[in-house]
Amino acid sequence: MPNLPDLEAWAIFAKVVELRSFTAAAEDIGVSKATVSKAVTRLEKALGVQLLHRSSRHLSLTESGRDLAGRAQQLLSLGEETEDAARDEASNPRGLVRLAAPMSFGIAHVGSVLPDFLARYPDIAIDLHLSDDLVDIVGGGFDAALRIGALADSSLKARRLGPVDRHLVASRDYLERWGEPKHPSDLKDHECLCYAYLPNPESWRFTGKNGEEVHVRPSGPLRANNSDAMMSTLKAGLGIAIIPDFMLADHDPDRELIPLLTDWSAPPIALHLVTPPGSERPARVTLLLDYLAETLTKKCADSRISAPKAE
Template identity: 85%
Template sequence: MSNLPDLEAWAIFAKVVELRSFTAAAEDLAVSKATVSKAVTRLEKSLGVQLLHRSSRHLSLTESGRELAGRAQQLLSLGEEAEDAARDDAANPRGLVRLAAPMSFGITHVGAALPDFLASYPDIAVDLHLSDDVVDIIGGGFDAALRIGALPDSSLKARRLGPIDRHLVASSAYIERKGRPEHPADLKDHDCLCYAYLPNPESWRFTHKEGEEAQVRPSGPLRANNSDAMMPALIAGHGIALVPDFMLAQHDPEGSLITLLPDWSAPPVALHLVTPPGRERPARVTVLLDYLVGRFSRQCPAD
């Protein structure tokens, strides 16, 4: 593999040519005169040609130096333009941000949150990917993801935005037909509607307010990989389901569903904002992350 060009030395050479002085170039770049001299010498050694005639009073370009001075100036200009563009982007964020979110939460909350953000940052476009699958953020080229649930260990950076409570609920029609469970163990005799993307969908775990723990294997007429698809059957009285609070707010705003086993709670889950490793992010990503933190930390306050 060939060595990368010494862009710093090229840029310093261009500045020396522009100002016709090692001292003036050093002052302009806020470095020592020795640093400037070493950079030019390093470039000459790398190229195998002399670029400048030096004397105590006079500095002039060699023939090779004249031929290369224009290219050095182009490299310096391109670098300055790139830095100016980056600073401008930081002051005026623009470009595309790719964000992943769970399907139901994304439709209900993320989609509703974006209009205010887009109004504030008209030069930013958001590519919103909704899926209840745990997407590969790095492999999929995403800048960030919102995730609900316990997070596995990984190299990703995660910020907890707040808790999401889950409630065991059923319709009054179901309770009239099948009765009300008094203990989690009773659920084995009930029709359970199951969400397939729970951390362990084959098992529901509960903890009593006095510390007792219980576990049951739910079974029933419907299992779905999307909570929205499960809600009509739940409301129609076809079973019992473990439902996050934001789904109840959306599908049962009047509170017609009945909470079961109120002294028992399912393991806590939370909303997280997950990003790839690394500190530096484009301004367009940073402002969206800050907006999401402000928006959902208020809606999901820390416990």
């Protein structure tokens, strides 16, 4: 693999040509004269040509130096313009932020908080990708993603915004026809509506207040990769489902669905804001991350419900 260009040496060479002096270039850049001399020598060695004639009193360009001086100045100017643009972006954030979020949560909660952010920062645009699939943040070029669940270990950086409780629920019509399960093991005899993107959709795990743990293999008439898609079937009395509290707050505000097995709990999960590894990011991304952390932490707390005992 070829070596990368020595951009620092090219920039120093351009500054020497501009100021016609190693000493003046060193003072302008803020380094020692020896550092400037070594950079030019390093560049000459890499190119295999002499760029400058040096004497104790005079400094002049060689023919090769004259040919390359203009290009070196272009590189220096481009670097300075790039840094100026970055500083300007930091003080006046602008540009595109790519954000991924789960479908149901994104529609109900992320979409509703974005208008205020976009009004505050009119030069920032957001590309919002909604999917319950686990997107590849780095490979997909995303600046951040919201994820609900127990996160696996990875190189990604995660900020926990708040807990998300899940409840086993069914409609009153379903319970009148099929009866109410008294223990998780009873679910094997019930119609279960399954969310396909659970870490292990083939098994529901419950923990009792005494620490007892039960695994159940659910089966039923519907398996979907989005919780919204199960709500109509659930309310129609065709099955039992495990639903996150924010879904119940959004779709069942009158508490028509009956919580079941309230002495048992599903594994704890939480809402996380996940970003690629590394600490440096554009100001526009940092602004959106901080805004989402503030607004969604509050929404996460507001949407939590206390599951009452079934009547």
